[in-house]
Amino acid sequence: MKLLGTMEVRDNELYIGGVASTELVKNYGTPLYVIDEKLVRNTCKSYYDAFKVKEGKNRVAYAGKAFLPMEMCRIINEEGLCLDVVSGGELFTAYKAGFPLEKVFFHGNNKSHEEIKLGINLGVGTFVVDNLYEIELIDKYAKEKNVVQNIYFRITPGIEAHTHDYIQTGQIDSKFGFTIDSEALDFAIKTAKEKENIKLIGIHAHIGSQIFDIEPYGDLVRLMFTLAKRIRDEFDIDITDVDLGGGIGVYYTDEDEPKSAQQFCETIVNKAEEIAKELRMEVPRLVIEPGRSVIGNAGSTLYTIGAIKSVLDIRKYVSIDGGMTDNIRPALYNAAYECALANRMNDEEKEVVTVAGKCCESGDILLKDVEINKVNSGDILVVPTTGAYGYSMSNNYNKTPKAAVVSVMDGNTKVMCRRQSYEELIQLEN
Incomplete structure (x- = not known):
């Protein structure tokens, strides 16, 4: 297992943020999500610096769907x-x-009346x-409300990133957005221009998630800048902002070769300057929306191993006290992970096992045929690497309470989300 962030091995035991795994389990139980706060903050700083936010040119918007307790809102706000x-x-x-709501971008392909009213009443920026x-x-x-609301249009650019089908969003056949260079888009632009309480200031696109190839982002910059220029020339609307979404991939297993935040940002910034010069236009304010790449590697999940079952000449099952309720990604689309025994990191005797969850589902398998210590x-x-889409996609299947989330940094711990009790599990029921 690759050590990420502040992970280190001391006396055969895994420490995260200067705190021993056994201490975390003793104090908070399992399953337990552990967030490496220093890694989160360092990654935010990398994006902030590399994307020239400090210079006032661009913006980095954290994609909250990856993981959004209130404490995470406070952290990203502190990091700009x-x-x-x-x-x-x-x-x-x-x-x-x-969180300052003027710095919020409100997405969604079918926002309800209540959500739109809430956003406008609270003062959402875009x-x-x-x-x-x-x-x-x-x-x-x-x-x-007697306000003029800033909006972006979400554009479907026709770029198919090489990722899982479930997390592709940029292809033409998508539930999201207006197809680029379509009559529907032109009609929407005209409609928005006629509205007195709407101001179209930007365009947005997102081509998918867990993407390792930077080249599609260069293609996206060209398409979006060309569209921005066309909107200015044909509709006399100044597109000041171009939002290129997120999607940069992270390390899950040794098959993954992700780019750094700096590589990702520099590619976009340099390409933007090059293409703007070519199109004879000013570089718009750029926005990117990293989510997984901010929180993914910063999160780990600790489990206690219970039952162990060997099926002769076939497989050895190792059961944990969690599973698809705290990490549905393996069951949903065969997501792969690494693992280790946190209390015995350096033991030499190895074996191949399949890690099974405790849900009453044969598909509740977290890791299949992985080599770990005996x-x-x-x-x-x-x-x-369970920081992204672990807690945020967790569920109460089989009436399983949600796990706790604890952040660690410099030997200190903080509860971000406490463990759900059985009483809280049924509190909405009559």
Whole structure:
């Protein structure tokens, strides 16, 4: 297993943020999400610096769907990032955390009346508009509030990134956005221009997630700048902002070769300057929306190993006290991870096992045929890179309470989300 961030091995035991795994388990139980706060902050700083946010040119918006407790809102705000939300719940979380809502981008392909009203009433900076229906709703509620609401149009650019089908979003056949260079887009631009309580200031595109090849982002810059120029020339609308989404991949296994935040940002910034010069236009303010690459490697999950079952000449099953309720990605699209025994990192005797979750589902398999140190019941299993889409996609299947989330830094711990109790599990029921 690759050590990430502040991970280190002391006396045969895994430490994260200067805290021993056994101490974390003793104090907070398992399953337990552990967030390496120093790695989160360092990654935010890398994006902030490399994307020239300090110079006032561009913006980095953290994609909250990856992981968004209130404490995460506070961290990204302290590090100078904006925030991308996709629901009323995420927006309300940001509001309750004291996040400045003028720095929020509100996404979603089917925002409800209630969500749009909430966003306008709370003062969301920018709505990212997906369709004509939403234009009418935003204009209606902005008029009631007597405000002019800034919007971007979400564009489907026709770029198919090499990633899993479920997390591709840039291809033409997508539920998201207006197809680039289409009659529908032109009609939407004309419609927005006629509205008194809407101001179209930007265009947005997102080509997918867990992408390792930077080249598609260069193609995206060209398409979006060309579109921005066309909107200016044909509709007399100045597109001041171009949002290129997120999607940069992270390390999960040794098959992954992700680019750094610096490489990602420099490629976009340099390409933007080159293409703007070629098109004889000013470089718009650029926005990117990293989510997984900010929080993914910073999160790990600790489990306690229980039952162990050997099927002769076939497989050895090692069962943990979590599974698809705290990490549904392997069951959903065969996501791969690494793992290790956090309490015995350097033991020499190895074996191949399949790590099974505790849910009453045959598909609740977290890792299949992985080599780790010889396992005993009571050992602590660590699965790294669960910061993104672990807690945020967790669920109560089989009436399983949600796990706790603890951040660690410089030997200190902080509860970001406490463990759900059985009483809290049924509190909405009659």
